[in-house]
Amino acid sequence: MSGRVTDxxxxxxxxxxxxxxxxxxxxxxxxxxxxPIAAALLALGIRVLRRSEVNGEARGxxxxxxxxxxxxxxxxxxxxxxxxxxxxxxxxxVESAVTPPGDWNGGEPx
Amino acid sequence: MTxxxxxxxxxxxxPAGISAATVAARHGLKVLVLDEHPQPGGRLLGQLxxxxxxxxxxxxxxxxxxxxxxxxxxxxIVSGAAVYGLRPQWEVLVQGTPFETVTAPRLLIAxxxxxxxxxxxxxxxxxxxxxxxxxxxxxxxxxKPGKKALMVGVNVLxxxxxxxxxxxxxxxxxxVLPPLGxxxxxxxxxxxxxxxxxxxxxxxxxxxLRLAGSVFGPSSAGLGAALYxxxxxxxxxxxxxxxxxxxxxxxxxxxxxxxxxxxxxxxxPTGRRRTLEVDLVxxxxxxxxxxxxxxxxxxxxxxxxxxxxRVPLYGSDMRTTAPGVFVAGNVAGIEGAQVAAAQGQVAGxxxxxxxxxxxxxDPAILAARTALAEVRRSSPIQFHPRLADGLTTLARAWxxxxxxxxxxxxxxxx
Amino acid sequence: xxxxxxxxxCEEVSLREITEAIAGGAxxxxxxxxxxxxxxxxxxxxxxxxFVEQLTxxxxxxxxxxxxxxxxxxxxxxxxxxxxxxxx
Numbered sequence: 001m002s003g004r005v006t007d008x009x010x011x012x013x014x015x016x017x018x019x020x021x022x023x024x025x026x027x028x029x030x031x032x033x034x035x036p037i038a039a040a041l042l043a044l045g046i047r048v049l050r051r052s053e054v055n056g057e058a059r060g061x062x063x064x065x066x067x068x069x070x071x072x073x074x075x076x077x078x079x080x081x082x083x084x085x086x087x088x089x090x091x092x093x094v095e096s097a098v099t100p101p102g103d104w105n106g107g108e109p110x
Numbered sequence: 111m112t113x114x115x116x117x118x119x120x121x122x123x124x125p126a127g128i129s130a131a132t133v134a135a136r137h138g139l140k141v142l143v144l145d146e147h148p149q150p151g152g153r154l155l156g157q158l159x160x161x162x163x164x165x166x167x168x169x170x171x172x173x174x175x176x177x178x179x180x181x182x183x184x185x186x187i188v189s190g191a192a193v194y195g196l197r198p199q200w201e202v203l204v205q206g207t208p209f210e211t212v213t214a215p216r217l218l219i220a221x222x223x224x225x226x227x228x229x230x231x232x233x234x235x236x237x238x239x240x241x242x243x244x245x246x247x248x249x250x251x252x253x254k255p256g257k258k259a260l261m262v263g264v265n266v267l268x269x270x271x272x273x274x275x276x277x278x279x280x281x282x283x284x285x286v287l288p289p290l291g292x293x294x295x296x297x298x299x300x301x302x303x304x305x306x307x308x309x310x311x312x313x314x315x316x317x318x319l320r321l322a323g324s325v326f327g328p329s330s331a332g333l334g335a336a337l338y339x340x341x342x343x344x345x346x347x348x349x350x351x352x353x354x355x356x357x358x359x360x361x362x363x364x365x366x367x368x369x370x371x372x373x374x375x376x377x378x379p380t381g382r383r384r385t386l387e388v389d390l391v392x393x394x395x396x397x398x399x400x401x402x403x404x405x406x407x408x409x410x411x412x413x414x415x416x417x418x419x420r421v422p423l424y425g426s427d428m429r430t431t432a433p434g435v436f437v438a439g440n441v442a443g444i445e446g447a448q449v450a451a452a453q454g455q456v457a458g459x460x461x462x463x464x465x466x467x468x469x470x471x472d473p474a475i476l477a478a479r480t481a482l483a484e485v486r487r488s489s490p491i492q493f494h495p496r497l498a499d500g501l502t503t504l505a506r507a508w509x510x511x512x513x514x515x516x517x518x519x520x521x522x523x524x
Numbered sequence: 525x526x527x528x529x530x531x532x533x534c535e536e537v538s539l540r541e542i543t544e545a546i547a548g549g550a551x552x553x554x555x556x557x558x559x560x561x562x563x564x565x566x567x568x569x570x571x572x573x574x575f576v577e578q579l580t581x582x583x584x585x586x587x588x589x590x591x592x593x594x595x596x597x598x599x600x601x602x603x604x605x606x607x608x609x610x611x612x
Contacts, residue, residue: 005252005278010158010166014252036148039251047236047364054536058363060236064243066146067224069566070533080566087148224570234530292578419584
């Protein structure tokens, strides 16, 4: 996991955490239990989290703190979860989001 | 539908929310903190500041201490709790939790800030992030968001986070400006940036601002943007190019590079372009208060650019115009985490006084306000050179609002 | 600036669509929102709201009428939840 900051000159060594396996788009990957799904994938060099439903262009992590919903994925069948906030658990099944724009209640004219 | 009932619901588990919650719990209130993130602490978790004479200030350590104190005081903190609405006086609608509503006579809205950006062609390509997002990845989750980064935007956030990326082993290829256009009137103009940064330089005893002093002023400010070398100047050893804008982000599925353009002292493009290979682009145009819930609560607002934009009006005890609703932290104006924590204390005492747990004349109330003023003076980070003017504007708007409300009720001004 | 520049990432609304809406008579950011869906997606305008306001010249973050109004829900939630699904 070359993307990890194991030793940091100011923050010191990263805490010991429990490595678990999960599935991303059919591929078995590993991440630390409890870390955001997006962080685990980023550490593996996986940055394309979904594709635009309009033109197929790649989309990935943008704000990192749950504001923008760009990193939305499907976890164990539950759609539109933000992978920057949703923690890794052993054996979860993560898939790229498929919800087209406008297909949720907040999209209705206010 | 399952619901909880408490004396105080705190929305946002950052430094403001946690410190207010601790004060309230210590005075006997039943306090529930709702935080959307996997772990509480807010953006404090990712912050690092070098303090003059005191070494490094690590936000994660401060957060741990604050959270320990809160729990010891009896505060209940629920993570993964996304608040999606409010019903009056007050029912908090929440998801991601075993309960779906929280009813409380008093609310503290401590939802912090969101990051402003500048849209650049290609900015939806994975590998483009907000500067704050990159900070969270590298300092909180300990994952490098890329190998070689370009920072777009010259401001307190990008300078701070560029250094943090470098500390974690990410190569910082440069700090440049966003392209001139409808979305970047101030932030794409080298002359205006130099003026703003040199005003900041004299304000607070922080290394960042002292650094700004050495790079931006006072002598350099007099030189003007025209004389800044196109090959850049070094900030903490990192190259900053004040006469360069990032005009395009390239890459099919991931960022592979950027197109940079040389710009004039006012940001005007010169047509001289070059490409640079990077795999990470961090854009930031500063922060704005994330005040949606204060709007939903019906709070009155004022436009205060020095505080980051539209902020809820609040009194000296942090109460808003909505009954029982208090605010603290960046939702009330963009300042550093220490200020947010001190403001949380003020709000906490405001809440316990409002709940009748202490007298309005209790010396702790004044002490908390004095402490807030002191923290503001010594804060290691400051986002706007005319913060004090903004606070004055807001205080006057509050007084005008209180007077108008009193007159509307037929009573005398309070 | 490229006309196909994405302004609203959630609803994939381009600069061209917004400038066309403004040319077609949309004056306020709320009118632009209703004409183009910019700001109506998952993030409810947290990212693009400022951009749309800069294009229309609206006061930043201003409300209520004539601009983007903040309305609950501030977060995406399911219809079922809003309808009180699971209530006793």
